[in-house]
Amino acid sequence: MTEFLQAVDHRKILHVDIDAFYAQVEMRDNPKLKTVPLGIGRDPDQHHGHGVIATANYLARKAGVHSAMGSIEAKRACPDLVFVAPDFDKYRQISVQIHAIYHEFTDTIEPVALDEAYLDVTENKMASPTLAAQLRHRIWQETGLTCSVGVSYNKVLAKLGSEHHKPNGVTVIPRELAQDFMLALPIKAFRGVGEKTLEKFQKLGVKDGRDLHAMSLDDLRVYFGSFGDVLYWQARATHFSPVKDRSVRQSVGKESTFEFALHDRQQVEAAFKELAEKVVQNMEKRKLLGRTLTVKIRDDDFHTQTKGITLADTFDLDPAFMTRQAMLIFDDCYPDEFSVRLLGLTFSNIVPQKYEAVTLF
Ligand SMILES: [Mg+2]
Incomplete structure (x- = not known):
């Protein structure tokens, strides 16, 4: 356990929250x-x-x-x-812009809302307060927006940090201050403590981290079930959950190359339908939606065309609809004869279907 704790305690995690986005x-x-x-x-x-x-x-x-x-x-x-x-269209676009900036610092990014994300910057050699300052500067430079950043070695503390100095602030909670920070924290500020839990705590006379810290793990389990463990460790400034890499992809697509060139419109339609089904599967698995659908066509002469359609809203993940859109583009490119070697369908302008709530483990 000690070794494990040392490993998780050496992480460098930022929680970024755009102020009143x-x-x-x-x-x-x-x-x-x-x-x-x-x-x-x-x-x-x-x-x-x-x-x-x-x-x-x-x-x-x-x-x-x-x-x-x-x-x-x-x-x-x-x-x-x-x-x-x-x-929301505008806010999504800005969120994509901000995510591109996150990627300048790390690829381990867990978005929790359009305006909120955890970044694991452990691999980055620079000190985390410096990274936080640079990140804030970059976001300001690119978008003209201010944010608050919490810096610590776990997600709970990073999040509490970003809430501590709002708006437009940075709060660093290093290991040596973390325990005191948690002891002084009002009980309602602990992650996962909602109204029901708060009521129970009031009855137990637990007002802050110090009171919580005094409770045994067994008692916490009796009162709160498995959430008791989460509370027990939170009171000890310990939280294991990794930054789950759910950074938004730039595009999701699929291509097929044909050994024998396609000359028949129905074959092309069938091929697009198959591609659309695969792309939809992939999008659904990743819980994403796209606003731009791009069709790629390569003919026998290795001439490649890519054309896209962008909707005001996101596409329904409907293979039949996508196939019809792809065929419109195809007919536009090849009104007469054709000899097709490769077809591709790609979604870009990607957004998450919805952001999941923060989970503690
Ligand atoms: Mg915010």
């Missing part, structure tokens, strides 16, 4: 919004009272507006609140 993007694109309380969500007056706040800027937060709040309630809390409808 959607709100910050809208303020960047329309500076007038910087000086008003801003809620990203539908205006209830224009949508029959519907709408939910996705993100609020810091002025709105001061007035008591927070994310997941109904728009009406938000307006009640802050009558001057300015509503801007979310533009």
